[in-house]
Every structure is written in structure tokens, then in C-alpha cells.
Amino acid sequence: MKFARPDHISDPDMLPQMPVWVTSARAETIEDVAFLSGAALNHLHVVLGRNEVPHALLRDRLALRAAEACVAFSGRFERAGDLRDAVHLLRPGDLPGPAGETYLSWRRAAERPVSVKALGRALPAFEPGQIATWLDAGEGAPVKRAALVLDAVLTEAPRAEVPALILADAALAQALGWDHVVPLLAAGLKRTDLRKRGDDLRLACHRALISSTREAVRLAADLARRTAHLKAVAPKLRAKGAGDAVDMFLTRDAVAPGALPLPDRAARRLCDRLVDLGAVRELTGRDTFRLYGV
Known part of the structure; x- marks a missing residue:
């Protein structure tokens, strides 16, 4: 079966937590x-x-x-x-x-x-x-x-x-x-x-x-929580193809700038912008060959 999903989008912080007795018993x-x-x-x-x-x-x-x-x-x-x-x-x-x-x-x-x-x-x-x-x-x-x-x-x-x-x-x-x-x-x-x-x-x-x-x-x-924030800041992105790039971040663990549907320089700028907005993280800690993810 498919999961039944509510029509409204609720607060991610309200997701039910695992009962303590399940994991502590x-x-x-x-x-x-x-x-x-x-x-x-x-x-x-x-x-x-x-x-x-x-x-x-x-x-x-x-x-x-x-x-x-x-x-x-x-x-x-x-x-x-x-x-x-x-x-x-x-x-x-x-x-x-x-x-x-x-x-x-x-x-x-x-x-x-x-x-x-x-x-x-x-x-x-x-x-x-x-x-x-x-x-x-x-x-x-x-x-x-x-x-x-x-x-x-x-x-x-x-x-x-x-x-x-x-x-x-x-x-x-x-x-x-x-x-x-x-x-x-x-x-x-x-x-x-x-x-x-x-x-x-x-x-x-x-x-x-x-x-x-x-x-x-x-x-x-x-x-x-992280994807809710990314969706909230997405309207601030003006680069052509930014919407498709955001969709990639919403579905993939990690994304290389070269995989985004933008020219190389624009892709790197978009990734830096998303990091500045706190919407994605740089995952490698490197100056080159970087990967980004929510």
C-alpha cells in the first residue's frame, strides 16, 4: 500500500518521537x-x-x-x-x-x-x-x-x-x-x-x-526540519534552474556541483548561497571536489 499523507504540511518538529520504553526496555x-x-x-x-x-x-x-x-x-x-x-x-x-x-x-x-x-x-x-x-x-x-x-x-x-x-x-x-x-x-x-x-x-x-x-x-x-528550511529559502534563489537543483537536494544524500542543471560557475555560486542560507551543508571539508547535502 501507499502511505496515506495528510493534505496539509505540519510542523516537522511535531513528528512523533519513538516511545522511550521501546528502546530502553x-x-x-x-x-x-x-x-x-x-x-x-x-x-x-x-x-x-x-x-x-x-x-x-x-x-x-x-x-x-x-x-x-x-x-x-x-x-x-x-x-x-x-x-x-x-x-x-x-x-x-x-x-x-x-x-x-x-x-x-x-x-x-x-x-x-x-x-x-x-x-x-x-x-x-x-x-x-x-x-x-x-x-x-x-x-x-x-x-x-x-x-x-x-x-x-x-x-x-x-x-x-x-x-x-x-x-x-x-x-x-x-x-x-x-x-x-x-x-x-x-x-x-x-x-x-x-x-x-x-x-x-x-x-x-x-x-x-x-x-x-x-x-x-x-x-x-x-x-x-532541514528540508523544510530548504523549501522556505528556495524562493530567494534567482538562478535559472535553481528549482530543479533544489529538487535534487531534496532527494539525494549528496550532490556535486557538476551534477546540478546549471553551468559550473553558477552551480558553485548556488551551492555557496545555500550554505550561507543554512539550507545545505558542505560535506567534505575540502576546498575542491566538494559535495553538498541537506
């Missing part, structure tokens, strides 16, 4: 942990139904976090800034490298509505039939379904951690009636969790979703 049994993860996912579902949440931007930033976690699982040391550089500063003909490929897979998985075709675009090494078979491995409640998909992929392809986590999040989204993959599991799981199977893996997934859902809710509230 100490649960040991799988029944208690499952109850808490269900409460957390339900709260996130409510937040995602709010009109002021920038859904595409939220998914793109969660994709970055998921990619960062997966890169760490593989023993590599690239962090968020390295992943942004690997993808957003690519020149024609360049290859993004293993870490950049991981980030691209997550971005592609989250940017289009969930389908075998869309997931095949994110995971080109796997045939659509194989992807469909793995997705069908999940049944039952949403987290159980996601854990079964994760288990099935890792049992058959132990080194396919990124595809396994993407497909598990896809199964979770389908079970919850979400149109898009919302990257959640990778950021909450530990590397050792990916070696678990059966009920142990399901318990790990429940625990992971309690923590990652809490962070997703916090991020949604932060991005709602």
Missing part, C-alpha cells in the same frame, strides 16, 4: 524482543506516513549507512565520506571500486519501488529467477520473513552479504506494505550475526531493527 526472550521490534516498526510506519518526511532523501541516506556497515563487514575501512566520493565524483569510464559498488547497490535498491526487476538492477550478478526464489523463502510475520530470506541467501551464497541484506530489507518492506526498500537491517546487525541461522538469526534481526528503526526515526525528523 531490556528484553531477553524472543517474544519480548519481537514485541519491541514490532512496536518500533509500527512507529516508523507512522512517521513514514507523514507528509513532511522527505522519503527519497531518507532512503538515500539510510542506503549510505547500510553500505558503510556492509563495507565494514567485509573488513574494509571506507567510511561514509569515502563512499560518497567513490560514487558522486566518478568520471565517465571510471569504476567505483568494491566499496563504491556496495553503495551503488544499496542506492539502486532503495530508489525504485520494490520489484524483482528493480532488485535485479541493484544486484546484476543474480538472475531475476534467483532473486524471486529467495524472496519467496520468507513467510509469516515481517521480521520472521526478512530473517528467513537472509538465512536462505547466506546459506546458499555465504559471501553474498550485501545481496542477502538488500533482499531481506526488500522482504521486510513487502511484508509491511511499503512501496520501497527502507535500508534498516545492515546498520543494526553485527558481523557475527550474519553467521547465525534459524531462531538465533531471527532474534538478531529483531534486536537490529529496534536500534536501526530508532535511528531512522531520528534521521527522518532531522531531515524533515
